[in-house]
Amino acid sequence: MVYLRAEPLDRTFAALADPTRRALLARLSEQDSVTVSELARPFPISLPAVTKHLDVSQLKCGFPPSPNTWKVRAVAAQLGIPLDLEFVDLTKPRSADYLAINPTGRTPTLVDSDFVLWESNAIMQYLANRSANTLWPNDARARADIMRWQSWQLAHWGKEACEPLTFQRLVKKIVNLGPPDEAIVAKGTEAFHREARVLDTHLAKRSYLVGDAVTLADLAVAASMAYAKEAEMPITPYAHLRDWFTRVTALPAWRDTTPQRPSAAA
Ligand SMILES: N[C@@H](CCC(=O)N[C@@H](CS)C(=O)NCC(=O)O)C(=O)O
Numbered sequence: 088m089v090y091l092r093a094e095p096l097d098r099t100f101a102a103l104a105d106p107t108r109r110a111l112l113a114r115l116s117e118q119d120s121v122t123v124s125e126l127a128r129p130f131p132i133s134l135p136a137v138t139k140h141l142d143v144s145q146l147k148c149g150f151p152p153s154p155n156t157w158k159v160r161a162v163a164a165q166l167g168i169p170l171d172l173e174f175v176d177l178t179k180p181r182s183a184d185y186l187a188i189n190p191t192g193r194t195p196t197l198v199d200s201d202f203v204l205w206e207s208n209a210i211m212q213y214l215a216n217r218s219a220n221t222l223w224p225n226d227a228r229a230r231a232d233i234m235r236w237q238s239w240q241l242a243h244w245g246k247e248a249c250e251p252l253t254f255q256r257l258v259k260k261i262v263n264l265g266p267p268d269e270a271i272v273a274k275g276t277e278a279f280h281r282e283a284r285v286l287d288t289h290l291a292k293r294s295y296l297v298g299d300a301v302t303l304a305d306l307a308v309a310a311s312m313a314y315a316k317e318a319e320m321p322i323t324p325y326a327h328l329r330d331w332f333t334r335v336t337a338l339p340a341w342r343d344t345t346p347q348r349p350s351a352a353a
Pocket of ligand 1: 155192193208
């Protein structure tokens with residue numbers, strides 16, 4: 088079993104009203120350590136063992152099940168880039184050291200020698216720049232197209248559609264924050280259908296979002312839907328979207344970075 092010092096569930100804390108957030112943090116900080124399965128009940132997630140490498144970039148991250156961390160780790164896995172993973176305790180004020188490298192206090196942050204980078208999509212691009220590869224083809228139009236989908240993912244697909252559903256239906260359950268706020272679920276569902284139609288139509292005649300092979304665009308957009316099942320995202324009407332999601336999540340790099348169930352974790 089892998090232990091964390093305390094519970095760093097990303098969106099949970101960002102999205103909570105202050106008094107609730109303070110109460111939750113106070114409760115959690117009474118414990119020195121909690122198991123991941125304990126945190127994740129009733130949706131048990133545990134972390135894969137963290138591998139240490141000698142030649143590394145450091146990815147400082149809050150919680151590997153978070154889609155923002157997951158998509159960065161999937162890119163690194165796909166490209167065979169070792170990442171030394173460090174946990175940032177999101178339940179406590181960020182340390183001065185962490186704020187010095189990431190003044191937003193959010194995660195993930197990449198530290199590559201004397202170069203520090205935050206924002207997950209920028210980190211994906213930076214990692215993919217290390218070698219020639221099909222995730223980030225060396226072509227101006229292909230890159231602009233990938234950036235278009237990554238921008239859409241951040242601004243609309245993630246923020247307006249997938250994240251509210253994930254928070255209301257999954258994260259709140261995990262940390263015992265009461266039932267979903269149905270008004271937020273309704274708004275998120277409406278946004279989901281609006282954006283899913285765009286994605287589904289785009290995927291009707293192609294297997295991947297840009298070009299003929301998987302790119303950073305697919306990993307970024309799929310990451311927002313990482314918990315589609317648990318968050319009951321309404322994907323049934325979108326056959327092309329569903330087929331594409333199955334293709335992307337079957338990639339070894341995606342599977343290898345998937346948070347494991349407790350039974351599978353040592
Ligand atoms: N746009 C940012 C979002 C980063 C983000 O929200 N990270 C989460 C965890 S992965 C976090 O640090 N949440 C804690 C907080 O907002 O205080 C990115 O893509 O990197």
